[in-house]
Amino acid sequence: MTSSPPGVPRETTEASTETSPRRRSSLQGNSRRGDSIFRGASAGSGILLLVIMAAIAGFLIYRSSIAINKDTTSFLTTFEWDPDNIQKPSFGIAVLVFGTLVSAAIAMVIAVPVAIGIALFISHYAPRRIAQPFAYLVDLLAAVPSIIYGLWGALFLVPHLGGLNSWLDHYLGWTYIFKLSHPGAPARSLFTVGILLAIMVLPIITAVSREVFRQVPRMHEEAALALGATRWEMIRTAVLPFGRPGIISASMLGLGRALGETIAVATVLSASNVLSLHLLDAGGGTFAQNIALKFGEAGSVGKDALMASGLVLFVITLLVNGAARMIVARRKEYSGANS
Amino acid sequence: MAKRIDVSGLSAYYGGTKAIEDISMTIEPRSVTAFIGPSGCGKSTFLRTLNRMHEVIPGARVEGKVLLDDENLYGSTVDPVAVRRTVGMVFQRPNPFPTMSIYENVVAGLKLAGVKKKSVLDGVVESSLKGANLWNEVKDRLNKPGAGLSGGQQQRLCIARAIAVEPQVLLMDEPCSALDPISTLAIEDLIGELKERFTIVIVTHNMQQAARVSDRTAFFNLAGVGQPGKLIELDDTQRIFSNPSVQATEDYISGRFG
Numbered sequence: 001m002t003s004s005p006p007g008v009p010r011e012t013t014e015a016s017t018e019t020s021p022r023r024r025s026s027l028q029g030n031s032r033r034g035d036s037i038f039r040g041a042s043a044g045s046g047i048l049l050l051v052i053m054a055a056i057a058g059f060l061i062y063r064s065s066i067a068i069n070k071d072t073t074s075f076l077t078t079f080e081w082d083p084d085n086i087q088k089p090s091f092g093i094a095v096l097v098f099g100t101l102v103s104a105a106i107a108m109v110i111a112v113p114v115a116i117g118i119a120l121f122i123s124h125y126a127p128r129r130i131a132q133p134f135a136y137l138v139d140l141l142a143a144v145p146s147i148i149y150g151l152w153g154a155l156f157l158v159p160h161l162g163g164l165n166s167w168l169d170h171y172l173g174w175t176y177i178f179k180l181s182h183p184g185a186p187a188r189s190l191f192t193v194g195i196l197l198a199i200m201v202l203p204i205i206t207a208v209s210r211e212v213f214r215q216v217p218r219m220h221e222e223a224a225l226a227l228g229a230t231r232w233e234m235i236r237t238a239v240l241p242f243g244r245p246g247i248i249s250a251s252m253l254g255l256g257r258a259l260g261e262t263i264a265v266a267t268v269l270s271a272s273n274v275l276s277l278h279l280l281d282a283g284g285g286t287f288a289q290n291i292a293l294k295f296g297e298a299g300s301v302g303k304d305a306l307m308a309s310g311l312v313l314f315v316i317t318l319l320v321n322g323a324a325r326m327i328v329a330r331r332k333e334y335s336g337a338n339s
Numbered sequence: 340m341a342k343r344i345d346v347s348g349l350s351a352y353y354g355g356t357k358a359i360e361d362i363s364m365t366i367e368p369r370s371v372t373a374f375i376g377p378s379g380c381g382k383s384t385f386l387r388t389l390n391r392m393h394e395v396i397p398g399a400r401v402e403g404k405v406l407l408d409d410e411n412l413y414g415s416t417v418d419p420v421a422v423r424r425t426v427g428m429v430f431q432r433p434n435p436f437p438t439m440s441i442y443e444n445v446v447a448g449l450k451l452a453g454v455k456k457k458s459v460l461d462g463v464v465e466s467s468l469k470g471a472n473l474w475n476e477v478k479d480r481l482n483k484p485g486a487g488l489s490g491g492q493q494q495r496l497c498i499a500r501a502i503a504v505e506p507q508v509l510l511m512d513e514p515c516s517a518l519d520p521i522s523t524l525a526i527e528d529l530i531g532e533l534k535e536r537f538t539i540v541i542v543t544h545n546m547q548q549a550a551r552v553s554d555r556t557a558f559f560n561l562a563g564v565g566q567p568g569k570l571i572e573l574d575d576t577q578r579i580f581s582n583p584s585v586q587a588t589e590d591y592i593s594g595r596f597g
Binding site (some may be wrong): 127128205217219221222224225226227228229230233237238241242244 | 390392395420421422423424427428430432434435436437438439447448449451452497501504
């Protein structure tokens with residue numbers, strides 16, 4: 001901060017100000033107090049964030065290592081969750097990895113296209129008079145607490161999904177994935193959880209995508225229109241490619257929520273230690289749901305084991321985010337940021 | 340290839356505001372017609388009515404007729420998308436698609452028209468870039484992003500993109516106002532070549548430019564702030580700049596106002 005620019009000898013700049021002592025004092029003055037306070041405050045906030053991140057990671061790793069040392073089975077491939085068993089403590093997270101990834105994947109498959117559709121409707125199709133309240137409504141959806149979604153999912157979605165489930169079973173049952181083993185049983189399945197998570201992550205993906213679509217420069221849209229693009233072709237040529245990094249970031253935010261959602265999943269899913277590819281069948285589990293469910297009754301090893309599963313969730317989230325960043329960075333020179 | 344434009348009784352509005360009023364003119368094929376006039380006189384608005392780009396702004400509408408040869412662009416059965424494929428446009432600021440390579444930018448219009456054959460596209464890329472005097476500078480990096488070119492090159496890329504679809508008419512809205520003098524010269528030379536094939540209409544704030552590149556010049560003016568712009572006169576460029584028939588034109592050209 002005090003270094004002089006390269007190539008400019010420091011003496012010269014100082015010498016020139018020394019010619020008139022009185023003027024020097026009026027010109028130099030004190031360093032701006034507001035500036036330094038603000039710089040300190042913002043740097044401090046940044047450091048605080050790093051400290052918190054490190055504290056969480058350190059805590060998770062420390063507690064997890066205790067549990068993993070006591071594990072008698074292979075942590076990642078075991079189904080059984082019984083960490084407080086004194087003879088043979090085991091805490092398999094295979095079911096949780098599967099359940100978490102599958103329910104989040106279902107959520108993304110449903111939510112991302114719908115969210116892009118809503119975002120485009122708000123930014124490019126709806127008349128302004130409708131778009132503004134509509135956008136507000138979507139934002140409002142993000143403010144609904146998880147437990148409300150959970151209750152709605154358990155009390156409304158589960159009883160009403162029977163029809164859809166039998167339809168999927170009837171037409172897509174041959175895919176194995178959509179085979180219904182117990183027709184008529186309550187749909188407390190990963191599939192139902194996926195649908196519920198889709199609804200929950202919809203507002204955040206929509207809100208971020210919408211802002212990105214609104215920032216597409218008018219001149220790029222006009223370039224497409226002037227080439228004879230229809231509205232949809234203009235969106236495909238100019239809006240979606242420009243918004244692509246934003247859509248990915250938005251989806252990551254949504255995915256983060258889907259991976260970590262706890263209470264809504266716990267309310268809907270009928271948890272079990274079964275890893276089944278029949279997504280419509282009740283059973284399975286996710287990391288967050290498992291922690292919420294088991295934490296109260298867990299003994300000391302059990303608590304550490306839950307920490308360990310939390311650490312895995314943490315790592316999965318980081319990996320997914322890293323992958324997304326790589327996708328965005330790979331086409332950086334095409335991002336439009338340099339135009 | 341090139342077509343004549345006949346405008347009669349054309350007015351354009353933004354919501355309730357009338358931007359231009361009752362404009363009639365004829366634009367000859369294979370010629371360059373320049374629009375000059377003070378800011379806000381509606382020359383860009385008028386230009387955008389010639390390929391129905393005016394109406395993409397919410398609340399904007401047009402009254403009157405624009406005949407391209409004998410077809411009214413504002414006829415009830417005319418598709419504005421088809422109009423824009425026939426009447427190409429180059430904008431004030433170079434606007435290549437930032438997410439596309441040079442190659443993809445040139446063929447963007449053809450892709451929209453449904454042309455997929457690689458050999459056809461390759462041929463059009465070369466001929467359009469040659470037509471825009473850009474081929475020699477970019478032929479080795481066709482797959483690099485279009486946004487990585489200099490401003491002048493980007494604008495020539497946009498011209499290549501516009502002529503790739505073989506339009507009848509090429510509209511240019513102050514195509515050099517964001518460029519340095521050397522790039523401007525390159526574009527002006529290019530305009531001279533392109534008028535062999537296209538009907539060209541160019542809006543410019545630079546009167547020397549109008550005098551250099553155009554065959555005919557139209558002077559637009561407005562009576563005052565908030566008043567609609569009007570066509571004052573259209574004549575051979577040489578006559579407009581030497582001996583205009585309206586006093587306001589002479590005042591504007593000689594720098595007495597505007």
